[in-house]
Amino acid sequence: MHQKLKITNYIKRHKKKTILVVVLLIFYVLCLPNRLFTKPTSTVITSNKNELLGALIAKDGQWRFPHNDSVPQKFKTCLIQFEDEHFYEHPGFNPVSILKALKQNLQAGSVKRGGSTITQQVIRLSRDNRPRTYLEKVKELILATRLEFRASKEKIITYWSSNAPFGGNVVGLDAASWRYFNRKATDLSWAESATLAVLPNAPNLIYPGKNQHKLLVKRNRLLKKLRSKKIIDSLTYELSVLEELPQKPFPLPQITSHLLQKINKNNNGKFVKTTIDKKLQIQTNLIVNNHYKKLKNNEIFNISVLVLDIKNRKVLTYVGNSETTQKNQKFVDVIDKPRSTGSILKPFLYAAMLDSGDLLPNMLIADVPTNFGSYHPENFDKKYAGAVSAKLALSKSLNVPTVRMLQSFGLEKFHHYLQKLKLKDLKKNPNYYGLTLALGGAESNLWDLCKSYASMASTVNHYSEHSSRYFKNEFCEPTFYADKKIDFGEKSSEKIIFDAASIYLTFESLKDVNRPNADQNWEFFNLSKQIAWKTGTSFGFRDAWAIGTTKDYVVGVWVGNADGEGRPGLVGVQAAAPILFDVFDKLPNSEWFEKPFDEMTEIEVCTKSGYRATENCEEKTVEFVQNSGLKTKPCPYHVLVNVDVSENYQVNTSCERLENIKQKKWFVLPPLMEYYYKDKNPFYKTLPKFRNDCLGEQKNVMKFMYPTEKSTIFLPKNFDGKKNELVLKIAHANKEAVLYWYVDDTYLGTTKEVHEFGVNLGVGSYFISATDNFGNEIHQQIIVKE
Incomplete structure (x- = not known):
């Protein structure tokens, strides 16, 4: 109480002094800016394991990485031993060093020695290295002590390491480590750490072929000091002094340049950890580069590849474009650009028809010349089989059966399914696209298509893993941000778009896909990996697609020319599929999808027609189909006919005695389907004609x-x-x-x-x-x- 009274009396007697002290204290507290460093920084992206993938130079033309709160121990030791041995003891300035510097400078008649601590150097860096006058030194000293109150010693070290000049346009330890040694700072040797520790003292020493000897002397002197203080042993010292100095800056990695540009739009100057698997990305880059060298001979210049992890919906590989020329638009990121889809949407039609109960996998679809008004679809090979199973029509990517399926299913109905998939480039109404919707009449992009295949695969996985339940947010956007976790939403007993069985049966149809290669024979890819895959080729040979999925991964490939120029040979199976399988070869093997039994039922199916069997079907088989398959109509192609004993003619009671009439189950196709079908199926037996003496009439002949x-x-x-x-x-x-x-x-x-x-x-x-x-x-x- 007595002490407080003394202070009060002193303030009353010395009001001016008190006010001055208070003002000075306030000034001292507020003299240090909230943000010491405000200069622009580089946008930096790393892999899922914090490996550098790429960086963009800062807006002011400097390689200045965002502030890093972590400084490697080797570099920290070298820096303190070289710049400020008593860093952890002083309050921001070292009086002994200041007196020595003052004495030396007075003797020399100019500034020869600064005597600055690391803390003072941080202040000088934050003030843009103003002229080294005694007044400026006083300001730095005051601000340095203020900084010591605000920040820890470790924080001050990080300020220095992130903002010190390292020669040329390189600022900060992280940028310097990559520019001069092509590796991250934590991987630097003692010699490399010592080199960078002495460099900011005279950053012009690093220029190739200039003052290298001076830099070498300074580095080795520091290494010798480390040895004398037993920070490093003699062997380490001897090996370290033998290491060569960097001769020229390395270019910073550009492993996924298009993703870097995409991230930079919303994260300029930030450090971003991505989901990219660096090893897989580099392997994919090499695959794309190898195929580009072949394709460019046919004047095909652009390739993009996307790889997704189905389980967490993270992007593992992002190749926005091949390393082509600027003339051929190498900077265009094709992954999110709309392109004609070709046949790549056909699996969605197949899945939709299964889901709605309009189709069974092996149901026969007419494959005959067809006109829809002025629209005349043709198969790729311009041939017809008369009738093919829906599964085969999908696996062989036949156009005519697909269009007939779409007409039967309903254009608006299919368009509605596609809208649920959130294909953002599908902006027109159904009538705008017409029946070409499933053959390439619409546009989409690699991102949305891969997203849809991944969501379908994940639907089957989740259904099996979570007691036959669906997730409401299954069809969600993938991510390339490592800190973003996908929320699949609440569980539900209701399907989201397609039921699990319809998706599973679609993948089963795509698993054994053998693609027709123009006029050549079938190409068989005999791989140990079970992959459901589909190719697509747009009209005019402008776009080649290949998308495949396993239980764990989706790989999507687009090949073409960014300017839309078509080229002969720009076909999905020839240009895109080989890249697809080369990428899958780098991925781990996956087990096949589990069959979603709770969404499936066993039914008798007519072997020849693929429809639900009737009593007229001669050959039947039992198949697991989607539950909605029970709604499909029974087989229309098996009829019961009356024939004579030889089975060569149809007869009736007008021309044959009842005991000589034999009832026979017969597989009969309509005339146009039969015309093409029997050429491909030599065991097909045409329905015999009526015997001449019979009064009968054939219908639909x-x-x-x-x-x-x-x-x-x-x-x-x-x-x-x-x-x-x-x-x-x-x-x-x-x-x-x-x-x-x-x-x-x-x-x-x-x-x-x-x-x-x-x-x-x-x-x-x-x-x-x-x-x-x-x-x-x-x-x-x-x-x-x-």
């Missing part, structure tokens, strides 16, 4: 092969400038039938066996009809345009 349905015909001109004739084609179930041809009730002529008839027509609308010698008739309305 013939069908137009061309034109099909209501068509608009554009007739090209030949070399003489004359229009080519229109060739009408009909398939007839009876080889002995005679057809009588008419146009608008005008008789044209007859055909036997091969029913093709050429006719010259002008512009207009015509009614084409044909009648056979059994009285059956078929007709078609067509429009001819120039």
Whole structure:
């Protein structure tokens, strides 16, 4: 109490002095800025193991990495021994050093020695290395003591290490370590650490071929001091002095340059840890570079690759583009750019039809010449099989069956499924795309497509791992930020988009995919890895796609030209698939997906047609299909017919006694499907005709092969400038039938066996009809345009 009274009386007697002291204290407290260093820094990205992937130079042209709170022990020891031996004892300045420096400078008549501590040097660096006057030294001393109050000694060391100049445009230990030794600071040797510790004292020494001897002397003197203080042993010293000095700066790594640019947009000047697997990224870069060297000979210049970890939805590899030239747009990141999809959307249609109960995996789909108005889809090889299973249509990537499936399923319905996948480039309404939607009429990007395949794979995984439950946020965005954890949402008993069984059956269809390679035979990839994969080729050979998934990884590849130029040979199976499998070779093997039994049911399926079996099916098999498969219609292609004992003719009671009539189950396809099917299937038996003495009638015995349905015909001109004739084609179930041809009730002529008839027509609308010698008739309305 007595002491407080004395202080109070003193303040009353010395008000001016007290106010001055208070003002000085306030000034002292506030004299140090909240942020010492405000200069721009480089954007730096690292791998999932904190390995440097790349960096962008700061806005002021300096290689200045963001502040690092960690300084390697070797460098810290070298720095303190060289710059400030008593760093841990002084309050920010060293009076002994200051007096020695003052004495030496007065004797020399100029500033020869600074006597600054590390703390004072931090202040000088923060003040942009102002002229070294005595007044400036006083300011630095005051600010240094203030900094000692605010920050720990370790923090002050990090300030120095992050902002000291290391020659040229290199600032800070992290940048210097990579520029001069091509490795991170924690991996530096004693000699390398000593080199960088002495360098900021005279940073111009590092220039190649300049003052190297002086730098060597300074480094070795420091190493000798470390030995004398027993910080390093004699052997370490002897080996260290033998190490060469750096001769020229190394370029900083640019292992995933396009991802660096993408991250820089929202994280300029920051240190960002990514999800990238550095080893896999480097391997993928090499794969892309090797394929680029081959593809550029065909003037194909751009490649992008994306690899996702399905379990955590993290990006493991990001190749935005190949190392091509600036002329060929090497800086364009193609991964998120919209490109024509080709056939890469077909698995989504297959999965959607399975999910809705409109399809079974082996259900026969017509593969015949088809017209939808003026739209005339064709298979890649321009051949037709008559009928193929839906599974085979997907694995062989047949266009005609796909379009017929899409028409049957519904364009708007399929478009709705795609919208649920959040394909951001699918911006138009269904009618804009039309039936080309599944063949490349729409655009998407590698990111969204890989995301969708990963989400589908994860749906099956989660369903099996979590007692037949789904996650509400399954179809989410992947991430390349290491600190971001994907939230899959709450569990649910309801499917999100596709049920697990439909996805599983889709992957089963894609697992054994053998892609047709133009006019060559099937290409078989005999790999130990089980991969569900799909290729795609856009119209005009502008885009080649390949996307594959295992239980653990999705790999996506796009190949083409960023400017959209098409090239012969730019086909998914030729250009993109080899890259896909080369990348999968670098990934660990995965087990195949577990079958989601709770979403599946056993049913009898007709072996030949793939439909739900009826009593008329001769051969049946039991298959596990999706639960919604119970809604599919029964087999329409097996009928019960009456034949004679020889089974060569159909008969009925009008021509044969009842005891001589034999009932036979017969697999019958419609005429047009049968016309192509029997060439590919030699064991297919055409339904026998009625015996001549029978009163019977065959239905659905013939069908137009061309034109099909209501068509608009554009007739090209030949070399003489004359229009080519229109060739009408009909398939007839009876080889002995005679057809009588008419146009608008005008008789044209007859055909036997091969029913093709050429006719010259002008512009207009015509009614084409044909009648056979059994009285059956078929007709078609067509429009001819120039």
